Amino acid sequence: MIDPPRPVPGARLLFSLDPSVSYLNHGSFGALPISVQRAQQRLRDEMEANPLRFYGTGLMDRILHSRRHLATFLGADPDGSALVPNTTAAVSLVLQSMRLGPDDEVLLSDHAYGAVAMAVRHRCRQTGASARTVAVPLGLSAAQTVARVRAALRPGRTRLLVIDQLASATASLFPVREIVAAAGEQDIPVLVDAAHVPGMLPVDVSVIGADFWVGNLHKWGWAPRGTALLHVAPAWRRRIEPLVVSWEHEQGFPRAVEFQGTIDYTPWLAAPAGLFALRTLGLELVREHNEALVSYGQRVVGEALNLAPADLPHPGGPGVAMRVVPLPGGLASTFPEAQALRQHIAEKLAAEVAVNAWGGRGLLRLSAQVYNRPEEYDLLAERLPPLLAAFRK
Template sequence: MTQPTTDPKSAPTAAPTRPSAFPGGPQLFRLDPAIAHLNHGSFGAVPLAVQEVQATLLEEVHTDPDAFFVDVADRIAAARGRVAAHLGADPDGLAFISNATEGANLALNAIELADGDEILVTDHGYGTVVAAAARRAPVTTVALDPDLPDEDAVREAVLAGLTPRTKVALLDQISSPTARLIATPELLADLAARGVTTVVDGAHAPGMLADPLAGGADFWFGNLHKWGYAPSGSALLAVAPRHRGRIRALVPSWEDGDGFPRSVENRATADYTGWLAAPEGLDLLDRLDAAKVRAHNSTLAAYGAALLAELPGLTPLPYAAGLGMRALRLPPGIAETPESARELRERIARELRIRVLIWPWPGGGGIRVCGQLYTRPEEYERLAAEFPAHLGR
């Protein structure tokens, strides 16, 4: 079951309680302390312990490339097994990939579509993932008001967007800009009952959710390099058994004859060290107590959002308890286009030394803040104090 969504506009207002920093959290990373890194959801950050494992692997590659590449496929399979154990997944139905966009293309290419079939997406979807859908078939875009109060309202809006031609639904598990739960197990069950093939963009799910593969989607892909503390370029594709035989690597490899998952993991002389080090990130999360880390991240993000909600013109969006991201709408006229959102984001980074996500939306864009082991309450306080001066510029 999913966590219920809370509408902050209906909750009683109270001064936010200042949370504590995670003991030793900043020391786990190699981040510039002069910058407030409040945008973990975009690119993640690799802990030092994981960096060290990857550095050792790189040294191994440079010391004896032949030895490394001869048996790398088996080592990748072993690493995949370790990751699968963390996620409660079938290692034979899971493959390492580079990012969520690659996962979207692999999944959509494996689905048989006839003339007239359509793919349903929402306007919260990630741009390159939605573009992958548009390459395969006509796309129907469901407009989801960011202010929809809960997951039931989101589910009803998605189901109302189905047409007799809908063959596939490509949905975010946690939307990137608005930090909303969309592809809940309940919605996936409703879609399956209607004969719709489900493809879930779980870019933010590993490490953020306790059970990221809940719901049994036909295809699911997610990044390990965000909330799973893996090196950049580490992601996963999970495929239900009935679809695995149709997965084809985007580029043919020597492992094609072995089928999925090895066929999509073989990249010749690519850098595999990130994948081999990826299990270390999930191991670290467990050693720190994953539930404790998730609760800490959520509490910090909630604190930052509460401070921003006190600013004139900023409106907090409904949220699901336990997520390490929160989003707010900006005043009308602010960040309504991708260009203006990018300009505001980069100006905040340049002049305030604060990293946040500013996302565009008609009628007024939004701001997303994240909580992570290395973030500190005073960084959100500084953002809330200095951000108003940039809204009218």
């Protein structure tokens, strides 16, 4: 029996979410505390008061200050990291810098985020390289996962391994440190997609040792959207080719990547305010609350769908604030069907969840954040079964 955690006092008031909607999908786009919204708005006001001064002398120093703050929080080398809009942009940046050829391949797991897999396949088509997928079934131990990925590597052919640290569709936690070490034994570079890690899980990027590691701060790190950190190992920094060539190009990585003319830099500059809000509330308190609450939510929704505890996937590690509930067979087994069901749930139940098609089956993904309450999951559990029954007809 999993009991829900006590609510974090006053936490719901820190956000401006619509109170008529159960927002159980923090993992997709995050939700910004009001204090961070205001910090970003002050920066926007400053920018509009004198755009020339804002974009002129001092902007790169301010970006560097934010980058150092965020990188230190993640255990990454600030001088070997760059601020980027999101994980998807970082993946394209790395793929462009790899200089793939017809005899090369990029290896993914079947947990890879859809847009990441799309970017890999697109780049492979451009270069004549091939994209290959290794299946990693749910429920494998860490050792079994490492063994399966290791067996799929092909030295001399595999030019890049792209692996999730915490998979979006399945909420599975991968033993990335061990996977990176296994690939390193065969001199195969690794890109770790850690989109959901910053803020949710404690992480030390330097210990993972990946050639490339990228995580979004605008999900669980409470930063404005459009804030992610890409860390690059020393051997690759001079080989990074920015997607946009602008005035800082001759400075090399990371400045050449970060400066892109007159884009909006206020998300990056306001990002430390997100970490400040998180730490003020209590980082460990937030993490413990979110894991306990999403575990409760998975249980009650799973029980409502007549699933036994053994049928509910566990992420494979502590602290994960997302869980999935397998849907009845024949529901949301394709991407369009999953999107349609998610929208139907939003419209009919006033509940925002994620629905993904994975391995031929639909998975409903729940998230938990400090603004959520146990009764939101209880209500979803009560109303979801009849909705799914009607949706199938």
